[in-house]
Amino acid sequence: METIRLNESEDRDFIERVSRESGQAVENCYQCGKCTAGCPVAFAYDLMPHQVMRMVQMGLKEEVLRCQSIWLCASCVTCTARCPRNIDVAMVMDTLRIMARRKGMIPPGRGRNVALFNNNFLRSIQKYGRLFEFATMAMFNLKTGQPFREADTGLTMLRRGKLKLSVTKPRGLEEINRIFEKVRQAEKEV
Amino acid sequence: MKFAYYPGCSLETSGKEYDLSTRAVSKHLGIELTEVPDWSCCGATAGHSTSHLLALALPARNLALTEETGLDVTAPCAACYQRLALACHELKQNPQLREKVNEITGRPFHGKIKVISILEVISSVGLEQIRAQVVKPLKGLKIAAYYGCLLVRPRAIQIDDPENPQIIEQIMQAAGADTVDWSHKTECCGASLAVSNEEVAIPMVSRILKAAALSGANCLVCACPLCHFNLDMRQLKVNRLRGTNYYLPVFYFTQLLGVAMGLNPQDLSLHTHFVDTGQVLKLVG
Ligand code: SF4
Ligand code: SF4
Numbered sequence: 001m002e003t004i005r006l007n008e009s010e011d012r013d014f015i016e017r018v019s020r021e022s023g024q025a026v027e028n029c030y031q032c033g034k035c036t037a038g039c040p041v042a043f044a045y046d047l048m049p050h051q052v053m054r055m056v057q058m059g060l061k062e063e064v065l066r067c068q069s070i071w072l073c074a075s076c077v078t079c080t081a082r083c084p085r086n087i088d089v090a091m092v093m094d095t096l097r098i099m100a101r102r103k104g105m106i107p108p109g110r111g112r113n114v115a116l117f118n119n120n121f122l123r124s125i126q127k128y129g130r131l132f133e134f135a136t137m138a139m140f141n142l143k144t145g146q147p148f149r150e151a152d153t154g155l156t157m158l159r160r161g162k163l164k165l166s167v168t169k170p171r172g173l174e175e176i177n178r179i180f181e182k183v184r185q186a187e188k189e190v
Numbered sequence: 191m192k193f194a195y196y197p198g199c200s201l202e203t204s205g206k207e208y209d210l211s212t213r214a215v216s217k218h219l220g221i222e223l224t225e226v227p228d229w230s231c232c233g234a235t236a237g238h239s240t241s242h243l244l245a246l247a248l249p250a251r252n253l254a255l256t257e258e259t260g261l262d263v264t265a266p267c268a269a270c271y272q273r274l275a276l277a278c279h280e281l282k283q284n285p286q287l288r289e290k291v292n293e294i295t296g297r298p299f300h301g302k303i304k305v306i307s308i309l310e311v312i313s314s315v316g317l318e319q320i321r322a323q324v325v326k327p328l329k330g331l332k333i334a335a336y337y338g339c340l341l342v343r344p345r346a347i348q349i350d351d352p353e354n355p356q357i358i359e360q361i362m363q364a365a366g367a368d369t370v371d372w373s374h375k376t377e378c379c380g381a382s383l384a385v386s387n388e389e390v391a392i393p394m395v396s397r398i399l400k401a402a403a404l405s406g407a408n409c410l411v412c413a414c415p416l417c418h419f420n421l422d423m424r425q426l427k428v429n430r431l432r433g434t435n436y437y438l439p440v441f442y443f444t445q446l447l448g449v450a451m452g453l454n455p456q457d458l459s460l461h462t463h464f465v466d467t468g469q470v471l472k473l474v475g
Contacts, residue, residue: 021242040378040397044390072390075235076378077343081352088344097239113386114239121236125248129230131199140385153423160462162204170228172251175296179251182294183244 011059018056022095028085029053035079035089044110045069049079049089056092065100071111073097102187116143122180129176132167193311194261194303195223196252198270198415199231205267205415207459211444212266212308214457218323218448219315226256226263232273235382246287247294249277253305254297266308266444268340268414275305275347307341307349309357309413309443320364325452327366330473333446334370334407334438335359336398338417339378352376358411358443365450372405374398381416384424392431395424399436409470410440418442423464439467449474 019026035049036042042049047067055064064070070093079089100107107115117140124136134154141149157163170176201209216223233248252274256263265271281288282301292298312320335358342352350357353376359369380394398421402410412418422440429435440463448458449471460467 040380040394041383041390043393044387072383072387074339074378074380074382075238076339078339078376078378081343081345090344094238094242098241101240110387110390114383117386118236118239121234122240122244125231125233125237130202131231131234133199133203137385156464157204162206162462164203168202170230172228172230175251176230176248178296179247179294180244183241183247186243186290186294187241 011061014061015056015059017099018092018095021099022088022091024087024092026053026056026087026092029057029083029087030085032084034082034084038078038082040076040078041069041072041074044072046109049093052096053087053089053092056096064096065103065105066108068107068109068111069093070096070100071107071114113144116140126177126180128167129170129173130167134163134165135167191220191311191314192222192224192261193306194226194256194259194263196226196229196232196256196263196265196270196274198229198265198267200267200269200415200419204419207445207462208266208415208418208442211442211448211458214453215312215444215448215451218451218453219312219320221311221315223264224259224261226252227259228255232270234269234273237273243291243294245273246277246280246291249274250281250291250299251295251297253278253281253303254292254295254299257299257303262304262306264306264308264311266413267416268307268338269416271305271307272340272347275307276344278303278305279346305347307413309341309361310349312444312447313357313361317360317364320361320447324365324450326450326474328362328446328450328474329366330475331362331367331446331470332370332406332408333359333362333367333411334372334402334405334409335362335375335443336379336402336410336412336417336421337376338381338412338414339376340414342376358413361443362411362446365447367446367450370405370407372401372407374401377401379417379420381420384420391420392424392428395420396428396432396434399425399428399434399438402438403436407438408473410438411443411446412440413443425465437465437469439463439465439470441467
């Protein structure tokens with residue numbers, strides 16, 4: 001890892017923002033490492049959960065928002081359940097992911113496909129009101145340049161009636177569209 | 191007993207076994223389920239990963255629609271349960287936020303209903319009552335009950351202990367099955383990463399299968415369509431990629447409860463799994 005110069009990178013505003021948006025007292029973390037010990041995805045992380053917490057405390061905004069871990073976090077909430085300081089670590093991870101996205105940062109490494117998947121998923125909901133599994137998977141495959149990924153799985157599912165080539169749209173599609181638009185507007189005003 | 195029923199997107203497709211068996215078992219136990227009119231997606235992981243407000247507004251629309259029916263709502267899918275229950279909790283706690291979200295959805299939610307998991311609904315019938323309905327005890331089954339994350343975390347919505355829950359075991363024992371004590375019942379299976387980063391999800395699935403096999407279980411029982419797909423479909427992949435030969439059919443608890451109560455197998459969709467269920471079901475007779 002590169003050398004970090006504390007005095008230059010300290011960013012008070014960032015610390016306060018993470019605390020406010022996550023509703024968590026990040027300064028309470030005393031680095032016991034229990035969050036990391038229980039994290040089922042830690043083996044694939046570039047920054048361990050307790051390191052993320054420490055770097056937030058130090059205001060290392062760029063470093064934290066640029067890591068893969070915030071994207072790979074599976075939101076299993078084990079860290080939160082076990083933190084002796086009652087910090088909702090999973091909520092901090094969520095908040096950081098949302099902040100990185102809002103800043104338009106391109107997720108690094110394995111984070112890229114997580115973001116792509118999430119975007120496709122939400123686009124399906126906005127368009128159809130429900131998840132159109134088939135179209136969402138096909139679109140993901142196309143965008144990641146692997147058009148035949150899971151084709152045999154898809155066929156098996158189709159044969160067993162577990163995949164539909166259409167989706168039942170709720171009548172309130174207008175409403176759902178408006179929810180997306182209004183959320184977008186409200187977040188611009190933050 | 192009457193509940194509004196929120197199937198959620200997966201139960202219409204990849205999780206159809208769960209939908210069919212939940213409806214069949216509920217009917218048999220005298221639980222009346224009415225589908226939430228015009229429900230829409232809860233937003234799932236993509237929603238709360240993207241915007242806190244969106245993660246509240248998408249469930250809030252469904253909560254408001256349910257409230258109009260005057261019923262409490264149950265969602266079999268663990269992910270839908272968690273999203274609906276968390277939003278319900280937060281909107282009840284914070285009237286200011288509720289107003290803001292109501293303005294976004296255009297459908298007022300007043301915080302008057304409850305979100306209940308299907309496990310709680312069925313166990314509220316009473317274990318004695320369930321036992322009385324069993325015509326074909328699940329003897330021969332040694333079940334590793336798998337809860338995953340979404341039903342037991344975070345605290346505000348947990349249906350049972352986050353480290354050692356027992357509700358599935360109790361129901362399965364009432365149906366005459368043996369259950370094992372094991373280490374990975376609330377360990378995450380990585381379903382949310384499985385599409386975008388399968389190489390990260392595979393070791394997570396593998397660890398769970400290994401622990402279940404070591405405990406002596408001959409099948410897994412779950413209550414989540416995402417866990418089900420991940421453990422069932424990817425079990426074959428784990429075997430192929432890692433040279434293992436796990437054979438652990440993955441059932442929904444409602445499917446096995448249906449078997450025990452002698453319901454029509456057609457209504458339980460027992461043979462649409464990736465890991466064949468036949469050999470294990472033969473043990474029940
Ligand atoms: S478990 Fe809590 S206190 Fe311990 S390192 Fe993690 S966040 Fe900090
Ligand atoms: S919520 Fe994320 S960071 Fe916390 S234990 Fe689960 S995967 Fe790890």
